[in-house]
Amino acid sequence: xxxxxxxxxxxxxxxxxxxxxxxxxxxxxxxxxxxxxxxxxxxxxxxxxxxxxxxxxx
Amino acid sequence: xxxxxxxxxxxxxxxxxxxxxxxxxxxxxxxxxxxxxxxxxxxxxxxxxxxxxxxxxxxxxxxxxxxxxxxxxxxxxxxxxxxxxxxxxxxxxxxxxxxxxxxxxxxxxxxxxxxxxxxxxxxxxxxxxxxxxxxxxxxxxxxxxxxxxxxxxxxxxxxxxxxxxxxxxxxxxxxxxxxxxxxxxxxx
Numbered sequence: 014x015x016x017x018x019x020x021x022x023x024x025x026x027x028x029x030x031x032x033x034x035x036x037x038x039x040x041x042x043x044x045x046x047x048x049x050x051x052x053x054x055x056x057x058x059x060x061x062x063x064x065x066x067x068x069x070x071x
Numbered sequence: 072x073x074x075x076x077x078x079x080x081x082x083x084x085x086x087x088x089x090x091x092x093x094x095x096x097x098x099x100x101x102x103x104x105x106x107x108x109x110x111x112x113x114x115x116x117x118x119x120x121x122x123x124x125x126x127x128x129x130x131x132x133x134x135x136x137x138x139x140x141x142x143x144x145x146x147x148x149x150x151x152x153x154x155x156x157x158x159x160x161x162x163x164x165x166x167x168x169x170x171x172x173x174x175x176x177x178x179x180x181x182x183x184x185x186x187x188x189x190x191x192x193x194x195x196x197x198x199x200x201x202x203x204x205x206x207x208x209x210x211x212x213x214x215x216x217x218x219x220x221x222x223x224x225x226x227x228x229x230x231x232x233x234x235x236x237x238x239x240x241x242x243x244x245x246x247x248x249x250x251x252x253x254x255x256x257x258x259x
Contacts, residue, residue, distance in 0.1 A: 016170030064215035
């Protein structure tokens with residue numbers, strides 16, 4: 014079973030390119046069981062939206 | 072299409088803020104804006120008027136910023152000072168022995184989108200992004216703010232994809248923790 018440290022690395026990697034099939038299924042299983050990593054994933058997505066929002070230099 | 076300096080002047084401030092955000096250094100930002108305006112005046116024919124002048128200039132500016140970042144990135148003094156920026160072991164303290172989140176585990180951020188409209192949020196964001204080591208911040212800005220793909224970053228900075236991913240991981244872990252402690256922790 015994947016731990017949170019490994020999951021956090023894959024969640025970050027997923028922001029930059031596709032994971033392998035096996036990585037994806039192991040990650041999905043981990044996310045089903047771990048709300049902290051689900052929070053982490055939502056935070057990554059929010060940080061991407063923030064970084065790409067024009068508001069910070071407008 | 073002809074472009075004159077009076078068309079460019081009103082956009083200068085915008086371009087400067089854009090550049091400053093990426094480079095975090097006022098004289099480098101001033102330089103790239105200068106070069107961008109010069110390029111626009113010297114090669115007005117490459118502006119076809121399909122996009123707005125602002126979009127076109129921002130496009131040129133992005134290339135100049137990437138160029139500058141590449142130069143700074145390879146600065147031997149900087150390289151010596153921050154060797155090991157792709158080492159993730161300093162985040163090990165966030166995890167317990169079995170690799171699960173410890174006391175600083177990610178919490179649920181309430182209504183994060185609303186923060187994007189808040190000036191104070193951007194002040195916190197800016198402070199948090201400055202906590203990252205210089206080269207890490209640069210890779211993060213190239214990926215997230217300029218929207219480059221990993222392969223492009225590797226090519227520009229001559230680093231490996233593994234190196235690049237490790238730095239992005241660090242950047243995200245560091246930004247996340249700082250925002251949670253200094254922004255989302257305070258909202259009810």
